[in-house]
Amino acid sequence: MSGSYRRLVVRCVAVLGLLAGLISPTFALEKVRVGVLEFGTVNWEMDVIQTHKLAEQQGIELEVVPLASADASTVALQGGAVDMIVSDWVWVARQRAADFDYTLFPYSNAVGELLVKVDSPIKTLADLKGKKLGVAGGASDKSWLLLRAFAQQTQKLDLQAETEPQYAAPPLLNELMQRGDLDAVLNFWNYAARLKAAGMRSIITVPDTLEGLGIQRDLPLIGWVFSEKWAKEHAATVNGFLKASYAAKQIMQADDAEWVRLRPRMKADDDAVFTALRDGFRAGIPACFGDKEKQAATDTFRILAEIGGEKLVGTAKVLDKGVFWPDFSLPACTK
Template sequence: MNRRDFNKLFAATAAAAVPARGFAFSPAAKEVAVGVQLTGTASWEMQTILDKRLDVHNGIALDLIDVANKQAGHVALLSGEADLILSDYIWVASLRAAGEPITCVPHSLAVGGLMVPANSAIGAVTDLPGKTIGIAGGPVDKSWIALQAYYAQQTGETLADKVDAKFGAPPLINELLANGEVDASLNFWHFNARAKAAGNSELISVAEMMTGMGITNQPPLLAWVFLEETADKNEDALTGFFDASFEAKALLASDDAIWESLREQMRAADDDALFQTLRDDYRSGIIPGYSDEMIDAAATAFEIMAEYGGPELVGDSPVMDPGTFWAGYRT
């Protein structure tokens, strides 16, 4: 789907909720080009912004760019096609360590976790040796690194030497779990929600792993990422977007009716169990605000990622660059 069609799709659904508005915006509105996946969970927030006119309220006009995946989002940002994309703060810190003027604002606390079948004999991470684990992504997937770090702190041993790790795309990992081809899986939160709705259970979340390693404030893995140049030139537009984003988060956290309007977009129109699991798990990851304590937690988590993931994950520095999170915005 191209950029024009993507905006038309959101315009149509927004217009259904607010007929008088359509997708038009005031000439005074500041345009913000946002790269998001049409089928991704961030589109739920974008739809809420449009349906509730939070863009208009905050003096911005959303130009939504459909990106196929995380890598395509990175290209859209670095090429200047998008002002903002969603990515993880560890990527931002790794680029800053290489001298790239890039920064971010937290978006979500939602993380993945370790899933097991309902009848699994695995009752704790210490039961994993000798088992096969399906992992969404590759050897430096952040959930996999977090699990290895947690296991090492629990046992003093190296988990990667004790399990058979199978890497693949998120849908494939869920399929392997469903078919009994893996004993456990590590996947992104929304794929885990689908696995839960199918009868599997989460043994431990990445958030619980972090807590077990002494990080009491959950770090915001996902963030809105942008170039410092954009912040310098369009600070008002960025501020308007972040205000709209946090207002949408507050509505999604409290208003069940909004979720009903998103059911089809969530691909859960006819599945109540899946719909409720997706909604509730999304809500558990909503960031209520943007605080210095949150950034401190991210810095501590980064050091753990650096220790167990190495330069391939975090880049040239084992500590998070202090400019990773933009100081120009707080809630």
Template sequence: MTRTLHYLLFLLAASTTAHAAEPLRIGALAFGTLNWELATIQDAGLDKANGIELETQTLASPQAGSVALLSNSVDLIVSDWIWVSRQRENGADFSFAPYSASHGVLIVPPASPIKDLSDLAGKRLGVAGGGLDKNWLLLRALYQEKYGQDLEKAATVVFGAPPLLNEQLQQGKLDALLDYWHYAAKLEGKGYRPLLNGQDLMHQLGIKAVLPSLGYVFRETLGTQRPAALKGFLAATQEAKRLLCESDPAWEKVKSLTQEEDPAALASLRRNYCAGQVRHWGADEQKAAETLYRLLKQAGGAEAAGQSETLAPGTFWPHAADR
């Protein structure tokens, strides 16, 4: 009896070890949409179902996320593929899997006379982020192509943080605003009018594919040495996105994380978040990303896209393709 009991305990321990959850440290901006997914993953038990255990570290800024990943304080953050390519140029082994295809939005007040890009001349234009923001570089490139003029000289341009610029637009201190999508979505819920978004900019510049603006960024070693952890996380996030877009109860549970109470603004946030789902990510999209990289390099130089004339090999995680 004793020998049988010992054997059963051994089998139980072996089973528990074999199915132990893989720990994963996630760096997430305090008010970023990644928190919606993380909350949904844990509420729906998608972490346990995919064999992972999430530990979330709140980040004060995107720069804090970069530092945390570089210092190995976290395993994964959300960032863009331009940053990944630049890090790989410098010898780092980071890689990128798509997170969202929602881009910045050029938005104007409801009664604005601005109907197209030509109307921006002489206007007060706010730009979220800095002079190297991808959407700003693309807007400048398109304006130059269409009208043969630098938009930064044609308009009065104000760079700043999205909350401040949103306030200035609502106070009438700006005529138009190139905003991050989720801040623009809140304005859209209040009746403000989107003029075009980052996908529109790329389309008019000749890039037809739908490209992710942001992705999950991690070290290659996470995927090669702990493949179950990465695969489980990516599977859990895909299911969390589906729930947030298809299940009203799932959405209700994360509404408090949006810091928004207005029903129209909440509906706009959800609609724009769901519109940003990456439906396909394969060879055609990655080839288009190379074209976009060259455009950004031409528009912003090494400061915007790094020293290399092409994306660094390995920028895109190969096992995230062909979804």
């Protein structure tokens, strides 16, 4: 190689190195670590985001971190192992009252339901007196507390005292219900969907209890949760992720073929379960969120604080305005 040619090669390499240094940061994807329950329904949306490269379109490298439980999710967020999780705004309010700066943007309206066997003599909440009632999520579960508040306010019925609550994990509750070891069960939406597909009958849904308490039905109880400080430092990334999340939801809302592709993840044993899970997820997609929904959340928090007490809400007295992330928005609800 001649000296002049060697010098030309060296110069070209130097120029390419300089260009790489200028260009790479501009196009580098910013990583977002999302903690999800290993077998939870959030995985379905993560699959859609990854399959359609919706995060990359927003300049984001999505890392999905599987976690074993809801408690593991909050621990991972608090310990800095993940950037985002799905949790509820009651937890966020409790953390903010303890001087932790978490904030939330709505993820889903899907909530639980109270079910009995199709031939059960139970027709109303009053018929639950003396019955074994399975409850998912424990004694401080939000759906259980709202059901208790509804029963007390509308029928002067103390479900805690006048039934035999059985607290257990959602899959176990479904098993116990199908075996006939429970008279009724209040379970999360995706487990309730499986029971309904198996022929069980609904007594009341959580949206029904909200409406009966004078609160609008379509209230998102869960959302994407993240640190407000981190979000302000990475605002474009956070909002880009939320755009990707809602782009995935729109695909899932409109495209039946996408659900056929997702079916192996759903562990649907038959077509009835598959359809119930698909339709339940779709029904829970928030189409709008605005001031009315924030006021509904404030009213719901007051009820939950009254019945759940400090064990549920900690030192929080009211729903902090910072609970909801303000820098991303859905259309305002018109009804």
